Amino acid sequence: MRGATVKAAAAAALIAAGVVGAKASITFNNAITGEVLNLEDAGPEGKDTEAFKKFIETGENIYNGNADCLAKGEQSYLAMCSGCHGQKAEGKLGPGLNDSYWTYPSGKTDKGFFEIIFGGASGMMGPMYGAMNVDDMLLTMAWVRHLYKDKPEDAGEWLTDELKANFKPYDGKTPTPKPSANAPESCKID
Ligand code: HEC
DSSP states (O other), X not given: OHHHHHXXXXXXXXXXXXXXXXXXXXXXBOTTTXXXXXXXXXXXXXTTSHHHHHHHHHSOOTTXXXXXXXXXXXXXXXXXXXXXXXXXXXXXXXXXXXXXXXXXXXXXXXXXXXXXXXXXXXXXXXXXXXXXOHHHHHXXXXXXXXTOOSOGGGSOTTSOHHHHTTOOOOOSOSOOOOOOTTSOGGGOOO
């Protein structure tokens, strides 16, 4: 009886830490060296969200096209990326991320995009796993996809047929919607 209670408590602690469910079905690789990325290098924060769990199983970012999650992604992008990539991802010290041209063509998939953020690329594009949590990476990616300004047909794999149906290239004028009352917990902002 006591043993079972201890075990249950230990399992609960693991779930709370987001360890359970963070087992990746797909392998992520460094964009330059191809080395396998170790998701354990990032802290436990954000690993228990539905989006992250789904992502490491399928490579699909369910935040894409979710208006409720744009505001948090924007915040994160402005804090972590815009200094180098520009306010609207138009490019600055680092390349533009809002068009159909990619130095690393794998960035046209969300798996590839995540690999570049998590593991870094060359020069000033350092790995982000120590600086931001993995769920924020997915939110940031969805925001960057939202900023895409070129033709939908040139966007790449991330723009699925389902998303394409409602997709409008970014116009820079529409204000970012605030998360609604039904927003996933991970998309709420203070
Ligand atoms: C200190 C500056 C700096 C910061 C901060 C930074 N980047 Fe970069 N980023 C760069 C540079 C420089 C490159 C070009 C590196 C290369 O070509 O290998 C780059 C390249 C990239 C690429 C590859 C683009 C392509 O065309 O293939 C992506 C994607 C990217 N960054 C996303 C991000 C995101 C998202 C963030 C925020 C979480 C971020 N970066 C933060 C400087 C930065």
